[in-house]
Amino acid sequence: MENNHDIDKKFNEASQSAEEPTTFLGFDKVWAKVEEKLDKKEDKKKIIPLWFSYGIAASLIIGLGAFYFINKKEVVDISKPHLVQNTVSPKVNNIQKIDSVVKSNIEKEIALPEIKNNSETLAYEDTRVSSVNNSNYVLENKPNKAEVYQSGKISQEIDTLTGKSIEEVVIVGYRSTTKQSAVTSTSAIVSLQNIETKRSKRKQGNLNSSPSIAMAYGNQTDMNGYINPTRPNANVMNIAQGQLSGVNITTGNGQPGSSPQVLIRGIGSLNGNTKPLYVINGIAKNSDELYKINPNTIESMEVLKDASATVLYGNRGVNGVIIIKTKKLSRKERKALEKIKKVQDSIYLSKQIQQNNSEEYDAFVENPFELTKNQSVSTFSIDVDNAAYSNVRRMINNGEKVNKNAVRIEEMINYFKYNYAQPQNNQPFSIDTEYNTSPWNPKHKLLKIGLQGKNIPMDKLPSSNFVFLIDVSGSMNEPNKLPLLKSSFKVLLDQLRPQDKVGIVVYAGSAGMILPPTSAKEKVKILSALENLQAGGSTAGGAGIELAYKLAQENFIKGGNNRVIIATDGDFNVGTSSTGDLGTLIEEKRKSGVFLTCLGFGMGNFKDNRMETLADKGNGNYAYIDNMQEANKFLGKEFAGSMYAIAKDVKIQIEFNPKFVKSYRLIGYENRKLRNEDFTNDKIDAGELGSGHTVTALYEVIPSNINSEFLPKDTDLKYTKNTSDDNFGDELAMVKFRYKKPDGDTSSEIVQLVKNSNESISSASSDFKFASSVAWFGLVLRDSKLINLRDLTKIEELAKQGKNKDDEGYRSEFIRLVESYKAIQK
Structure with a gap:
């Protein structure tokens, strides 16, 4: 079969032609008959069901040749849309009879190759064509008439060609199957509803009226009501729960925030796949696109199944089709819904986080009176x-x-700074007290x-001996962990002076030194070592602490600022890893005179309890870095307060x-x-x-x-x-x-x-x-x-x-x- 992409390209080029397309042979004659019928029954809905063989179905619908059959020898006039169910029925004889008439009529006007019963017409929306005599057949001489009409475009094109204003064009189909054979017959119905003649407006050049979106709705009995567009839901399919008939919606794994499983009742599958096809405003989409829709913009939702789904959408519609139509919103409405969606997205994200949440916090009881x-x-x-x-x-x-x-x-x-006076008389800190009414209990x-x-000026601060202890285990392989860590440490490096030194120790399955103590003036060398870090492996945090303190002690600056800066999500799982063991280890290390700063990163598996223990027991402080704003605050603006102690054991x-x-x-x-x-x-x-x-x-x-x-x-x-x-x-x-x-x-x-x-x-x-x-x-x-x-x-x-x-x-x-x-x- 010819490459679909090439076919799409040809159709797109043809559709952009400035010339009026050539109609198919006998079009004027056919349309004259159509208008004659329309004039007789102007105020009534006219539904003309037409059945024709499978290969011709695509060509006729694509080229609008279906209008030709309206006034031929045999016309089935049904006042309401009718879909033949996917079962053996006496109506099959009528279908065969009409198929025969249709084929005879078309052969008189258009010389087409012989059409085989096993021809397969694929979904029109994908711009695919039928296979005729083992070759691809496209009306290449009349490309614009053979163009596949998508979404609102089909209504506009028909409107232009016919001179009629068509409020809604519905294209559905039928495929008959039996136990003895596969596809034996394919039929299509072109239904014209609410047709109104507006020739005067056409003569005045009113060609820009907004056509309605052409969608595969099926017949009127398939319309399943109006869905309240203001009902808040985490996703579109939650709207359909209990309101869209013919659909089962379940949560697959029982976890909050998980995507629901959607099944159209009565649909079976030979390949194990039961997912329906979603058509949004006339265009087929995958399920991922579905959840990008704001539920509050939904105007209507319908279901197609059996014949109507498979003929129009081919094999993709075998599990049924869920059709969604959205409403047009004003700018004010869009802004309001954007705010709602932001909150809903936040809630949805939180549910996703919580279902895999293994964060750890130590429980404690608030102080009593x-x-x-x-x-x-x-x-x-x-x-x-x-x-x-x-x-x-x-x-x-x-x-x-x-x-x-x-x-x-x-x-x-203590996250916030307060306006207390600077200390006097050489004391390291001043004291400020205030006694007033409690806001949450005015009696108290x-x-x-x-x-x-x-405040000690930067040029008066002692020289620093910093050892960066960086977790590069597999759990750090997330954007808000190791990548954020690297960017954060760049902020810290910008504060250092040539007399300050930086060493880097990393740990995963084991610990190792990747940069010996290096002068901060060699920033390129330090940054290169940071940039080359990659996450992977288990987490031997205890071994990393041992090595980092060893390196800090070997390069100890007497009277200087000696500090290990550990950056991790706290998820230690190799060697010394329990909260108690880490506390004992760090208590021993603090005797060395080396201070400790703990920087926590990430979420989902964050171990706050271990980070807090390290900071409390290790002559240290502890900050959680959730974004670059926080990194800039703690490591930039508050660098001196974070990294230089002026008093201990307070x-x-x-x-x-x-x-x-x-x-x-x-x-x-x-x-x-x-x-x-x-x-x-x-x-x-x-x-x-x-x-x-x-x-x-x-x-x-x-x-x-x-x-x-x-x-x-x-x-x-x-x-x-x-x-x-x-x-x-x-x-x-x-x-x-x-x-x-x-x-x-x-x-x-x-x-x-x-x-x-x-x-x-x-x-x-x-x-x-x-x-x-x-x-x-x-x-x-x-x-x-x-x-x-x-x-x-x-x-x-x-x-x-x-x-x-x-x-x-x-x-x-x-x-x-x-x-x-x-x-x-x-």
Whole structure:
């Protein structure tokens, strides 16, 4: 058979001809008869069923020769469309009779080769033709008449040729089969509906009227109703569920978000394939194209099966055809639907992610309220990590359900910078406290404690010895993992100076050094080593850590900044891989004086618990990089704070005065709580503070004169003496801080007093409002049992009040995040 592509090309060239195409022999005579019939029954729908042999069917439909048969010796006049079912029936005799008449008539006007019964006509939409006498037959002398009409084009061409305005042209077909033989007869029906003569408009040159789309609808009894176009669905076929008769729609694997399996009832298959053909606005599409359609634009959906499907679409229609027609939308409607589709796509993506989700987060219980008279002292380690915020942001932006154990409120608060004063008197950090009303419970109070690390100019920073520890295992072979990692490390390299050195260690099934410590001025060499990295194999994270620390220690800079920077999805599965074993390993390594930065990448199999353990136990910090914006923030704008520690083992201990505080609780820092006796124990590890870093903590306080539903049950202790001395005046609490220098082993202490006040939140600072709004949002995400008010709109309003001057836009981004979460919840 001639190459279909060449045939398509010929048809396209012919269709672009500026000349009026030559009609087939006797066309004027045929059309005169057609008009005579139309004039007699102008207001009635006229359905003229015509059956003719298989090979001629394509040629006649393509060349519009079917009109010729309207007024010949034998005409079957049926008032309604009629499709012969795919069964043996007495109607077959009529078909054979009409076939004979049709063949006789056509032979008088057009000399065609003998047509064989076993000729096969393929789908017209694919511009294929029938096989006649073992050769390909095309009306090459009349290419435009033989053109295959697709979609709305067929209506327009017929309209132009006939001078009639045809609202709808329906081409369907019939194929008869028996148990004894294969295809024995092929027939076609040309149905003209709602024909209206508009000769006057034609004479006036009105050739641009919009023709309706010509689609294979079948007869009127196959029309299956109107589908509500505003019904929100994840995909088009969900609309048809329970509404499109003759169709079974099931979820194949039972997983959320999986594509449904569509089967037209009554359809069997010899080849095991039961997928129907989809025709969208008159053009056949594969199932992938189906899910690109916005369900809200669907105007109608119909089903063709049996004869009508197989004749019109050949073998592709053997499992039936689902025909979809979309409606035209205004610009305003399109924009509105684009917004809807964006949300639906986000939800669909989240379902796909969740069905294969193996992310791991350590579960924890939020800090309870403590009775001050029983326990007036609270101690914890600071935490400069901010991974939880960017990870939660990723989940919300993807439309995923937020894992409450991924929400560490202290990391959400500390993602943002606050306007605290710079330290004085050579101290590494300053202290900022504020006491005001709790926004989620106006009867309660909030105590904010803030630290501001000293800003050290870049040229004053010590020389750095960085070892990049990069996971190149198979699990990193995704766009948001290794490729993003490479781009992120380029941002980091741009911050380094010639005196800084970089070494690169990689690990997969085993660990190896691919770049010895190299001066940052040899950027091309370092970048080349990064670019050559490829993902594959298992994940021997423990071996990688051992080798990276070994390399860092061998090139240790005394008085300098020595740091291992590990970049991974945390999916360790070879050697030391459990959370406990990794914690023990990294605790041993921190004794070397080498700090640690953990960069998390990817989703789906992300192991947050292991990354957090490494950072907490290894004198380190932890960030989650979900995009280049985050890479630029953490490794670019906040480079000094992220990579240069100015104080280590920073601890905070607060003692509340029972005179003013009945009960209190620390918000967040659940994994950073210390025993009270650990505060002065220099062997106990705590968090690090970087250059220019800010750290913020919030305590929720129940004042002594308030009876709250969240108060813990009182215990009558016989031997505990709890008295308040008026000599303490208006002291609400005493806050103590202990820290060590980056290379020191002995801690120093700073003390600050906090005064009681009765200020309302309207008088609170912008930082207080914004930090409390972030904490409030975190409490909602965690589904905290210790709050009653969960109004996202109020959280958004409070964040806007605390936005203040937002040059970098991070606070504005948080407000948009709350808005997005609110939209998802609706």
